[in-house]
Amino acid sequence: MLTTGSKLLLGGTVLSALTAVVWGVTSSGASGYVGVIGLVSLALAFALLFGVNAYARDCNVPVSAPDAATASAAAKHPAGPGVWPAVAGLFGIGGIALGTFTKPIVFKAGVIVLLAALVEWLVQAWSERVSADAEYNASLRKRVLHPLEMPLLGAIGIAVMIYSFSRIMLFLSKSAGPIAFIIVGVLILAFATMFALQPTVKRGVIIGVCAIGAIGLVSAGAAMAIGGQRRIDRHPITSDDDSAQCLRDENDVLNNAEYEEIERHSSERVSAKSSPAAEVVLENGKLTAHIVGVDGPQTAITIARSNPVNLLFTNRDAEKSRLTAFAGTEVTTVNDVDIKTDRLTCTTLLKQNAQTLLTVSFPKTSASAAPDAPFKLFLPGLDGQEILVTVP
Amino acid sequence: MSERSQPSSTEETRSQVTNPRGHRIRRAVLAAGSLAALALLAGCAKDAPQDTWHPAGPNAERIDNLQKPVFLIAGIVGVIVFGAVGYCIFKYRDRGQDIPEQTHGKPWLEIMLTIIPAVILLFVGVFTVSTVFALAKTSDTQCIINVTGQQWWWEYDYPVQDGCLPGGITTPIVTSGELVIPTQTRILLHVTSRDVIHSFWIPKLNGKRDAVPGRDQTLRMEADGPGMYLGQCTEFCGLSHARMRMAAVGLDTADFASWAENQVATYTPPDEGTLAATGQSTFVAQCSRCHQVNGLTVDVNGVSTPVLSNPDQYEVSGAAPNLTNLMTRTTFAGATFDLMTPQCLDKLQSAPPDQFGALYLQGVTPDCFDEANLRSWIRNAPAMKPMWASEADKVDGKYRGMPDLNLTETQIDEVVAYLQLRK
Numbered sequence: 101m102l103t104t105g106s107k108l109l110l111g112g113t114v115l116s117a118l119t120a121v122v123w124g125v126t127s128s129g130a131s132g133y134v135g136v137i138g139l140v141s142l143a144l145a146f147a148l149l150f151g152v153n154a155y156a157r158d159c160n161v162p163v164s165a166p167d168a169a170t171a172s173a174a175a176k177h178p179a180g181p182g183v184w185p186a187v188a189g190l191f192g193i194g195g196i197a198l199g200t201f202t203k204p205i206v207f208k209a210g211v212i213v214l215l216a217a218l219v220e221w222l223v224q225a226w227s228e229r230v231s232a233d234a235e236y237n238a239s240l241r242k243r244v245l246h247p248l249e250m251p252l253l254g255a256i257g258i259a260v261m262i263y264s265f266s267r268i269m270l271f272l273s274k275s276a277g278p279i280a281f282i283i284v285g286v287l288i289l290a291f292a293t294m295f296a297l298q299p300t301v302k303r304g305v306i307i308g309v310c311a312i313g314a315i316g317l318v319s320a321g322a323a324m325a326i327g328g329q330r331r332i333d334r335h336p337i338t339s340d341d342d343s344a345q346c347l348r349d350e351n352d353v354l355n356n357a358e359y360e361e362i363e364r365h366s367s368e369r370v371s372a373k374s375s376p377a378a379e380v381v382l383e384n385g386k387l388t389a390h391i392v393g394v395d396g397p398q399t400a401i402t403i404a405r406s407n408p409v410n411l412l413f414t415n416r417d418a419e420k421s422r423l424t425a426f427a428g429t430e431v432t433t434v435n436d437v438d439i440k441t442d443r444l445t446c447t448t449l450l451k452q453n454a455q456t457l458l459t460v461s462f463p464k465t466s467a468s469a470a471p472d473a474p475f476k477l478f479l480p481g482l483d484g485q486e487i488l489v490t491v492p
Numbered sequence: 493m494s495e496r497s498q499p500s501s502t503e504e505t506r507s508q509v510t511n512p513r514g515h516r517i518r519r520a521v522l523a524a525g526s527l528a529a530l531a532l533l534a535g536c537a538k539d540a541p542q543d544t545w546h547p548a549g550p551n552a553e554r555i556d557n558l559q560k561p562v563f564l565i566a567g568i569v570g571v572i573v574f575g576a577v578g579y580c581i582f583k584y585r586d587r588g589q590d591i592p593e594q595t596h597g598k599p600w601l602e603i604m605l606t607i608i609p610a611v612i613l614l615f616v617g618v619f620t621v622s623t624v625f626a627l628a629k630t631s632d633t634q635c636i637i638n639v640t641g642q643q644w645w646w647e648y649d650y651p652v653q654d655g656c657l658p659g660g661i662t663t664p665i666v667t668s669g670e671l672v673i674p675t676q677t678r679i680l681l682h683v684t685s686r687d688v689i690h691s692f693w694i695p696k697l698n699g700k701r702d703a704v705p706g707r708d709q710t711l712r713m714e715a716d717g718p719g720m721y722l723g724q725c726t727e728f729c730g731l732s733h734a735r736m737r738m739a740a741v742g743l744d745t746a747d748f749a750s751w752a753e754n755q756v757a758t759y760t761p762p763d764e765g766t767l768a769a770t771g772q773s774t775f776v777a778q779c780s781r782c783h784q785v786n787g788l789t790v791d792v793n794g795v796s797t798p799v800l801s802n803p804d805q806y807e808v809s810g811a812a813p814n815l816t817n818l819m820t821r822t823t824f825a826g827a828t829f830d831l832m833t834p835q836c837l838d839k840l841q842s843a844p845p846d847q848f849g850a851l852y853l854q855g856v857t858p859d860c861f862d863e864a865n866l867r868s869w870i871r872n873a874p875a876m877k878p879m880w881a882s883e884a885d886k887v888d889g890k891y892r893g894m895p896d897l898n899l900t901e902t903q904i905d906e907v908v909a910y911l912q913l914r915k
Contacts (some may be wrong), residue, residue: 378708394653407810409684467798
């Protein structure tokens, strides 16, 4: 019977000989001769090694002890053909193929599955030939692979649970989410209490309950992932183009103003939105301010001097609008020429039912404002709607 | 059973005669008692204006009504726990005896030890949540005041509104140091900050509220009767945090109306040829860059032009106290230094409620004016209150607080004379 090493070397011999034939037929000139000579030499070398190896039985059994040949590890049959490497390999290759045309994450997952299968296969193949004792071989395999398998599988298991849970919570509405959370919590507490009150509980029962819970969680997560998540409104994002102008009407004198942009980091403004100095609302073409503690909508507000305050602007009308604050005119002298610049701050152009913050500071008292140009909040393009600002 | 040898009859006799253990116990009890008495006495003070245990308004009353039962319950629980622990330590101390029988699990005891704390916490929780909601209510507001903190003083402005007074406030008022409020009126403070986080706290009127830049936070405030209620910034806010004080002054409705009317009264310039008139010029030249006096004008090419301060160009906070009615206040510089002599201030603070308003509305009279404090401040403010206000400490070319202006003694006399008329 040919040993494993002998088979490899015999394969090398046959392959080299066949290649030499193919090379000799298809090549010509000096390279053809050199190639044929080299390949024939390789085939001869393989053949020699095959002979020696077959005689020495892969050097696992001394020639002086031929009886041991039947008991050597090399002489033993493998533990048995397994289909899992093929299945895992198929999944890996399938993932790679699918990922090539769909998403990079699928491609990466395929590569990882393929590499994992390869490592598992290699270690298993090695461990099955370590000795003639199958039990010892199996224990050796566990010793090598379990430190890798256990944390990895644990992490994957936890990740699947968390992902499933997150899909469920994102699928449920804001009001249903806490109720579901409470129900699940109560169920866990109830089962835990039942188990705690029992003097002894069969292991199978606990495993069964946990398995049912896990399957339920993963199944529900998968179903709700397919169903998609509930609608979650995005915070308004500022674009540079949008920030280029505080005013839209082309004949306004404020065109040369230096514009400031706000809401650049809108996601960081969540807490500020909970306590603005006032909420400014555009509804049915009317601009009003709402202040905590003051009854009804206002058309005038007071803001402390040099105090950067946050105003929450809500547009309930269909037309897009931009809240703009006018904080007076600044005069700078360049080459003995006075240049007037309006202090303007504005929001992004806001669509219907959107909200954004306007962070604004009034450095001067409103007593410094010209009588015909009071400090105010207004909407460019919407005449007659403004909120006067008093700065004491 | 212990194998320790029993004391001989001779030893017993000696122990009974000298009784050293009894002496030790007595000494320990004496020491513990002395410490407890010391701790108790440390809580006593004749004059404790920032005492949380004597509320002077319904909001502080609510907190007081909550904290006293909670303290009582916590005290009883504490005594029981410490007593039980002490008893066990003493009773079962190591005397060489055998280790007692070890037991595990007493369901009824464990259930009781879970239920009792849960019931206590539930009881405390219900009243706490109810108090928190009551203190957060804003819908019953009768008067709104904006409170703005900065290093290291508080500014108060009263926006135009229908509330505060029967006729409302028709012209905005801005002041600092003293928050003047109408009594028996539900005030809502809008608290914020220009620079760092501060915390507004008048213990006799309500709990604390942080003043956070960019956030507008509300705090209810109501005083039962006229009087002066002191407070202190309670969030460390930098170098002079300890000198960032505050006071709420409660006036009955009529007195508050008088005060409000005076705050927006037409500016009266000093008489020509007086020291105060020269002081006005010095003030315009030296002080008005940062400090506003409403109604102050100067003649520019024959045209009377308002003098408007520009603290945003000189101060990091972009603001400085409005000095229009300085002498209607009892303190200055973050309510840290008195404008009144100690005798007058004591008389005002200890005045009966029915006389307090009239006394407060007098403001700082010439015989009550503590000139030395104000003079020292104008001479060299940073020497009195650390503020990183020197030339070297400027931030972007701006001061943090009032710098030393290097005024001459004559100029100081003039400015003091001018400010003394700001009532």
